[in-house]
Amino acid sequence: MKLIRTGAEWNPLWLNHLQKKQQIGLVPTMGALHDGHLDLVIKSKATADLTVVSIFVNPTQFNNPEDFAKYPITLEADLQKLADERVDYVFLPSVETMYPAPTRLRFDFGDLERKLEGKFRPGHFNGVGVVVSKLFHLIRPQVAFFGQKDLQQVGIIKRLVNDLSFELKLEIVPTRREPDGLAMSSRNMRLSPIERKKAILLFTSLEKAKTELFAGKNWLEIQTQIKADFGNEPFANLEYFELVNPETFESYSQFDRYQKSFICVASYIGDTRLIDN
Numbered sequence: 560m561k562l563i564r565t566g567a568e569w570n571p572l573w574l575n576h577l578q579k580k581q582q583i584g585l586v587p588t589m590g591a592l593h594d595g596h597l598d599l600v601i602k603s604k605a606t607a608d609l610t611v612v613s614i615f616v617n618p619t620q621f622n623n624p625e626d627f628a629k630y631p632i633t634l635e636a637d638l639q640k641l642a643d644e645r646v647d648y649v650f651l652p653s654v655e656t657m658y659p660a661p662t663r664l665r666f667d668f669g670d671l672e673r674k675l676e677g678k679f680r681p682g683h684f685n686g687v688g689v690v691v692s693k694l695f696h697l698i699r700p701q702v703a704f705f706g707q708k709d710l711q712q713v714g715i716i717k718r719l720v721n722d723l724s725f726e727l728k729l730e731i732v733p734t735r736r737e738p739d740g741l742a743m744s745s746r747n748m749r750l751s752p753i754e755r756k757k758a759i760l761l762f763t764s765l766e767k768a769k770t771e772l773f774a775g776k777n778w779l780e781i782q783t784q785i786k787a788d789f790g791n792e793p794f795a796n797l798e799y800f801e802l803v804n805p806e807t808f809e810s811y812s813q814f815d816r817y818q819k820s821f822i823c824v825a826s827y828i829g830d831t832r833l834i835d836n
Contacts, residue, residue, distance in 0.1 A: 560638075560641060560642050560645070560646050560647065560648070560649060561647070561648050561649075562638075562648075562649050562651055563648055563649070563650050563651070564650075564651050564652055564653065564656065565652065565656050566656075566697045569648075569650070569697065569698065572648070573698070573699060576608075576609060581608035581609055582606075582607045582608045582609070582701045582702065583607060583608070583609050583610075583611060583698065583699070583700045583701055583702075584603035584604075584606055584607030584609065584610045584611070584700055584701070584702050584703070584704060585603075585610075585611050585612075585613065585694065585695075585698050585700035585702070585703045585704070586599045586600055586603050586610065586611070586612045586613070586703075586704045587613045587615075587690075587691060587694050587703065587705070588612060588613060588614055588615075589614070589615065589616045589617065589630065589745065590614040590615075590616060590631075590632060590633060590634060590637050590745070591630070591631040591632065591633050591637070591745035591748060592633070592636070592637045592640050592641070592745075593735075593743045593744070593745065593747075594735050594743060595706055595708065595734065595735035595742075595743040595744075596706075597640065597644060598706075598732050598733075598735050599704040599705070599706060599732050600612060600641070600644050600646060600704075601644065602704055602730060602732050603702070603704050603730075604644070604645070604646075606702055606704075606730065607700075607701065607702055609647045609648070610646050610647050610648070611646075611647065611648040611649070611650055611698055611700065612641055612646050612648070612649050612650070613649075613650040613651075613652070613694055613698070614634065614637060614649060614650070614651055615650075615651070615652050615657060615690070615694075616630050616632070617657070617686060617687075617690040618654065618686075619658070619662065619682075619685070619686035619689055619690065620682075620683050620684075620685075620686030620687050620690065621683075621686070622680045622681055622682050622683050623680075626832070629749060630745070631745055631746075631748045631749065633748075634651075650694075650697075650698065652697075657690065657693055662689050664689065665685050666684070666685045666688035666689065666719070667685075668684055668688065668715055668718055668719075670807065670808075670809075671684075671711075671714055671715060671718060671807065671808055672684040672685075672715065674711075674803075674808045674809070674810070675711055675799055675801060675803070675808055675823055675825070676711045676712070676825065676834070677711070678799075679798050679799070679825065684711075684712070684715050687712055687715055687716070688715065688719055691716055691719060692719065692723070695725050695727065700727055701726075701727055701728065702727055702728045702729075702730055703716075703727055703728075703729055703730070704729075704730045704732060705729065705730075705731055705732070706731070706732050706733075706734060706735075707731050707732065707733050707734050707836070708734040708742050708743075708744065708834070708835065708836070709834070710805065710821060710823060710836045711808055711823070713729075713731055714805070714806065714808060716729065717729060734835075734836075736762070739759050739762070740759060740762035740763065740766070741755075741758055741759055741761070741762055742761070742762065742833075742834075742835045744833060744834075746831050746832070746833060747831075747833075749830075749831045750828060750829065750831055751829065753794070754794055754828050754829040754831065757792060757794040757795065757828055757829075758828045758833060760788070760789065760792055760795055760826070760828075761824050761826060761828075761833055761834075761835045762835060764785050764788060764789070764800065764824060765822050765824060765835060765836070767781075767785070768781050768782075768785055768800075768802075768822050769822065772802075772814045772816075773816065777813070778802050778811065778812065778813050778814045779812060779813075782800055782801075782802070785800050786800060789826060794828055794829055795826050795827065795828055796826060796827040797824075797825075797826045798825040798826060798827070798832075799823065799824065799825050800822070800823075800824045801822070801823050801824075802814060802820055802821075802822055803820065803821055803822075803823055804818075804819075804820065805819055805820070805821045808823075821836050822836060823835075823836045824836070
């Protein structure tokens with residue numbers, strides 16, 4: 560496993576692999592790796608000839624400076640996990656490498672970025688769009704891997720790839736869960752033991768809503784009950800619980816079992832914000 564820190568280091572390596580007609584897979588991460596990240600790595604290794612994992616905590620996608628400051632950094636453990644998976648390259652750029660000057664360019668993803676995550680995290684998706692574009696330009700992969708847990712981010716990146724004609728394929732990997740159902744997330748590291756127990760509310764609420772929808776119950780009634788469930792939990796502070804179109808993220812007021820839909824949830828547990836779908 561080789562560590563690279565700049566585009567200049569990567570360029571001759573990339574050219575060598577290009578000449579050999581080897582396909583490059585990219586797994587973009589912010590570190591604090593868990594088994595969900597490793598699922599992306601495993602998928603990349605099964606799909607591409609070479610796998611590059613980037614680790615970069617991107618400051619421009621944090622609308623809350625405190626959230627950025629508290630983001631867990633576990634680089635030594637991350638590198639060991641990636642070495643164990645026999646990753647080919649790890650890209651470890653500095654902030655100065657990724658942002659040699661302040662980025663003046665701004666992305667506007669239209670209505671897609673003004674709902675759900677975009678509404679509660681203004682500027683977040685602009686930061687995602689900028690950093691993912693930079694990674695695509697620097698690494699030049701033929702395929703990139705993202706997790707379904709960040710569902711709206713996946714929608715943003717699909718639009719980015721289509722609108723800017725990036726010549727790569729996106730692979731979306733299912734969410735990895737803990738044995739009790741909690742979606743794996745680097746942010747879970749910030750939960751206290753009691754908060755970790757309470758965090759299961761996100762998953763159980765999704766499961767409850769899904770079951771009741773298929774049993775024929777009205778969506779708005781379900782939504783009202785779920786909001787009450789969160790309201791009765793002092794550790795939780797619900798931001799949204801919505802039934803949405805997975806392409807436009809338009810919220811539905813009623814459920815159609817023949818129409819593709821996702822239920823998306825975001826809630827603070829203590830002072831840690833978690834999402835699931």
